[in-house]
Amino acid sequence: MNTSQLISFIRDYYKTNDFIPLHAPVFEGKERQYVLDTLDSTFVSSIGQYVDKLEQKIVGYTNSKHAIATVNGTAALHTALYVSGVKAGDLVITQPLTFVATCNAINYLGAEPVFVDVNRETLGLCPDALLSYLEENCKVRDQECYHNKGARVSAAVVMHTFGHPARVDELREVCDRFCIELIEDAAESLGSLYKGSHTGTFANMSALSFNGNKIITTGGGGMVLCNQDALANRVKHVTTTAKQPHPYEFYHDEVAFNYRMPNINAAIGCAQLERLSEYIDNKRELALLYHTEFERSDVEFIVEPKGARSNYWLNAVLCPSKKYRDELLSNTNKVGVMTRPVWQLMHTLPMFKESMCGPLNNSLFLAERLVNIPSSVSIK
Numbered sequence: 001m002n003t004s005q006l007i008s009f010i011r012d013y014y015k016t017n018d019f020i021p022l023h024a025p026v027f028e029g030k031e032r033q034y035v036l037d038t039l040d041s042t043f044v045s046s047i048g049q050y051v052d053k054l055e056q057k058i059v060g061y062t063n064s065k066h067a068i069a070t071v072n073g074t075a076a077l078h079t080a081l082y083v084s085g086v087k088a089g090d091l092v093i094t095q096p097l098t099f100v101a102t103c104n105a106i107n108y109l110g111a112e113p114v115f116v117d118v119n120r121e122t123l124g125l126c127p128d129a130l131l132s133y134l135e136e137n138c139k140v141r142d143q144e145c146y147h148n149k150g151a152r153v154s155a156a157v158v159m160h161t162f163g164h165p166a167r168v169d170e171l172r173e174v175c176d177r178f179c180i181e182l183i184e185d186a187a188e189s190l191g192s193l194y195k196g197s198h199t200g201t202f203a204n205m206s207a208l209s210f211n212g213n214k215i216i217t218t219g220g221g222g223m224v225l226c227n228q229d230a231l232a233n234r235v236k237h238v239t240t241t242a243k244q245p246h247p248y249e250f251y252h253d254e255v256a257f258n259y260r261m262p263n264i265n266a267a268i269g270c271a272q273l274e275r276l277s278e279y280i281d282n283k284r285e286l287a288l289l290y291h292t293e294f295e296r297s298d299v300e301f302i303v304e305p306k307g308a309r310s311n312y313w314l315n316a317v318l319c320p321s322k323k324y325r326d327e328l329l330s331n332t333n334k335v336g337v338m339t340r341p342v343w344q345l346m347h348t349l350p351m352f353k354e355s356m357c358g359p360l361n362n363s364l365f366l367a368e369r370l371v372n373i374p375s376s377v378s379i380k
Helices: 001-014 031-041 051-060 073-084 101-107 127-137 167-175 230-238 265-271 278-296 320-334 362-371
Strands: 066-070 091-094 113-115 138-141 146-147 151-161 181-185 205-207 222-226 315-318 368-371
Touching: 001 031, 001 278, 001 320, 031 265, 051 066, 051 222, 066 073, 066 181, 066 230, 073 101, 073 151, 073 181, 073 222, 091 101, 091 146, 101 113, 101 151, 127 138, 127 167, 127 230, 151 167, 167 181, 205 320, 222 230, 278 315, 320 362, 362 368
Parallel strands: 091 113, 091 151, 151 181, 181 205
Antiparallel strands: 066 222, 138 146, 146 151, 205 222, 315 368
16 A cells, blocks of 8 residues: 555545544534533532543443542543652653653652663563563662662553553563552553453553543543552542541641542543443454555554454554655645654653663664554544
């Protein structure tokens, strides 16, 4: 498939000659009804029935024990790291192939990211690379992990890139062995399964995102998933300004965050979640069509990893060279078909260029060749 054939395929699929975005939200359900309900109730901010409903629905959908709604996915990840005990001066291992919010959340706590390579099949943090890095650079003392340069390694963050599940069970085993808290950045993977279980349920805490470009949206919003009662209580407390319950007094027992999701956003999310299964089916059908089309070309379509069911949030292809990638990006965007390269690798950004890294061969290979192609749900 050459570029012109790809453009024709995409335009035929979406049945338009207008601009085609990478991933647009779909509002074909009860969003308007539920939002008007919040307006009529006057409870549009962080207190309201839809926030509680969305949390309950996410618990039911993911089979997580607890879900706590936040204003966005970055706030969810920041909270998960904070509650897990990450402190200023700590090291947090993560992948360089990720959205900048992953590393920003680490930095908010005064911690430093350490970049370890991704797996070529999953695009997420590689358990083999993680084990190798820890064995070569770290030691466990008194049930805590320390880097040979002295700093404590308190956590590792894996992102399920583009909705493709990482090998999170193996990552959990490595982290447990080295007394490191594993946190899942599941911002992109709502609806994705690994070995039959929902992403975000393998670690003690994980973060979801409901940004406008995600598989379902609340406009802006996120969620912390927890599998322990004590953690969930702590997350709820610190995301609601650490206010102690009282009929009328305002008493806050620590410095905390005003991170609770507004009710009006949760109303949109409740309507979106009602159609999530339909959206995933639609996106998986599109992924199969892409896969079939690219089988006869030099471009490789990235398929879900073995043992996983991906939501295919963003479809992605690997080009045979950086030159080919650059031409594909230029030619598609020039005619109003939105495509994007993968994010700049985190260790190349000015604020993280001094961070420690392991060998990053896979990340460098993917950064030169990967392109995201239109992935919006198409309601026929």
